[in-house]
Amino acid sequence: MDISRRHFNSNMKAGRRMITKNSAELSQKNRLKSSNLQGRLQESEERYRSLVAALAQMIWIVNDEGDMVGQVDAWHAYTGQPQTKRRWQDILETVHPEDLQWFEHIWHNAVSTGKPYEIVCRLRRHDGIYRHFSVRAVPARGWQGREWINIGTDIDEQATQQQLLTEAHQRMEEFIGVASHELRTPLTAIKVNVQLAMRRLKASLQLMKTTEPEVIEKVSVASELMGRTERQIGVLSQLVSNMVDISRIQTGRMESYLRQEPCDLCELIDLAISEQQKIHIGRTIHRVFSVNEPVPIFADAGRISQVVSSFLSNALKYSAAENDVDITLMLHNGWVRLEVRDHGPGLTEEEQKRVWECFYQCPRIHVLSGSGVGLGLGLYISHTIVELHQGRVGVQSAPEQGSTFWLELPLARQEE
Secondary structure, eight states, X not given: OHHHHHHHHHHHHHHHHHHHHHHHHHHHHHHHHHHHHHHHHHHHHHHHHHHHHHSSSEEEEEETTSOBXXXXXXXXXXXXXXXXXXXXXXXXXXXXXXXXXXXXXXXXXHHXXXXXXXXXXXXXXXXXXXXXXXXXXXEXXXXXXXXXXXXXXXXXXXXXXXXXXXXXXXXXXXXXXXXHHHXXXXXXXXXXXXXXXXXXXXXXXXXXXXXXXXXXXXXXXXHHHHHHHHHHHHHHHHHXXXXXXXXXXXXXXXXXGOOOEEEEHHHHHHHHHHHHHHHSTTOOEEEEESOSSOOEEEEOHXXXXXXXXXXXXXXXXXXOXXXXXXXXXXXXXXXXXXXXXXXXXXOOHHHHHHTTSTTOOOTTOOOOSSSOOOOSOHHHHHHHHHHHTTOEEXXXXXXXXXXXXXXXXXXXXXXX
16 A cells, blocks of 8 residues: 555656646747747838838828827828827828818718728928828728728829929910910901902903903913912911810810701711812812711701811822712711712821821821821811710721721701
């Protein structure tokens, strides 16, 4: 019995020693693990701070109340606010007064929906100067609840450049408006005087009742020169009108100048053909219509006639004088399609894409008939006009195969 007790006590002592040893080893391991974890955590925090410091953006974190969370050194360095100013109202103090209402609206909407937000606003720097920032914030789950990670990018230089560009654009629009008005006034007077001179020249010839060839020839030459002058005045007037149209298009005011009413597209086409034949004397324009009755559209008659004239003018200018131009009209499913086909040099696929751009002029294509190269505005303006009429435009072409420019417009409904 004594032997068994002694054996038991011996085992108990050995067990206690083993437990003590294991506990000590486990405790040491836990201390090492905790130390390693703390080291890693500290290393991670230092790495995060270094990353934030290296970024060009300013980063700060807030909770759902808008109060700052954690280290926000970049924010305090930029704003000059002390570390103690971390509340939502402290943030609002740095926002430009003109941006404050919108800033608060965006923030409260983001908090209520839980969705990321992005805003451009002006934030006050430590020297009192406001700079433009693009601020983007995304929600994240923190140990104390939802947090918002804000990243602010200084875009003041871009914003300043954009403002300068906008101001320059406005000055250009003002200049175009004034210049076009000042040009139109003398042009109108010149055109009227030329027309009066032509009428008086013809009237004088009739009153003289002369049959002398020399006099008749001189009067005919003078009349022809007057006619050429009148046509060139028309070209110059169109260039001035194009300048005004560009100004209206780029400022979004073109639509307000449209005067849409029921009209007959066939009449507008005939008017455009007549005008172009006066300019391009001797050229043939084939009128190929699939209908023999009026084609009703609801449109600004002057503007649609301008588009047709632009298509015809290009077809005539960029094809040889001996080549004819075809203009086709057809109806299909409530739409009318007009096509103007020439036999000129044609366009590549890339040129077809760019031909509707403002100021674009194909470098390899030159005027083959008539005069004047234009400013690369006609098709751009035409495209805009047709779109404002809920229509569409396009071109079908290939090098050395000529080009077909087309437009489609909705037919007028019965009630129109």
